[in-house]
Amino acid sequence: MxxxxxxxxxxxxxxxxxxxxxxxxxxxxxxxxxxxxxxxxxxxxxxxxxxxxxxxxxxxxxxxxxxxGGGREWHLFRREERRRSRHRARRDLRAYHGED
Structure with a gap:
């Protein structure tokens, strides 16, 4: 090893x-x-x-x-935060264009 x-x-x-x-x-x-x-x-x-x-x-x-695990946990937290940000931006764009 x-x-x-x-x-x-x-x-x-x-x-x-x-x-x-x-x-x-x-x-x-x-x-x-x-x-x-x-x-x-x-x-x-x-x-x-x-x-x-x-x-x-x-x-x-x-x-x-x-x-x-410490760095990976922080990475997963940041990844989840970025995912939420992308989803929020998509929702806002759909609402702006009237697709909702």
């Missing part, structure tokens, strides 16, 4: 480039800092957690396509 980014787990890609793909989030409400030095699947998060120190993916990583 080739060793490309798409075959590697998301947390491994985050661990390879910390501070570019993930940032430390500190939450000391329940005691001292519990942020681990190493980024693992348990210490990393793709979303916002509510308690405890952890590593969180940056927005550019999530929406820029670095995360598997």
């Amino acid at each position: 080739s060793k490309t980014d798409k075959t590697r787990p998301w947390w491994v890609r985050m661990a390879d480039a910390p501070m570019a793909t993930c940032v430390p989030v500190h939450d000391h409400r329940f005691g001292l800092c519990t942020l681990p030095g190493d980024i693992t699947a348990d210490s990393a998060s793709l979303s916002r957690r509510t308690s405890g120190c952890h590593w969180r993916a940056t927005d550019s990583y999530l929406f820029g396509g670095g995360c598997s």
Whole structure:
């Protein structure tokens, strides 16, 4: 199997480039800092957690396509938005020409 980014787990890609793909989030409400030095699947998060120190993916990583699915989801959202815009324009043109 080739060793490309798409075959590697998301947390491994985050661990390879910390501070570019993930940032430390500190939450000391329940005691001292519990942020681990190493980024693992348990210490990393793709979303916002509510308690405890952890590593969180940056927005550019999530929406820029670095995360598997993140870029595709944004692409699908934009695609749906463009489709709605085209349908709206067609409806407006038909109404303008009196075809409705």
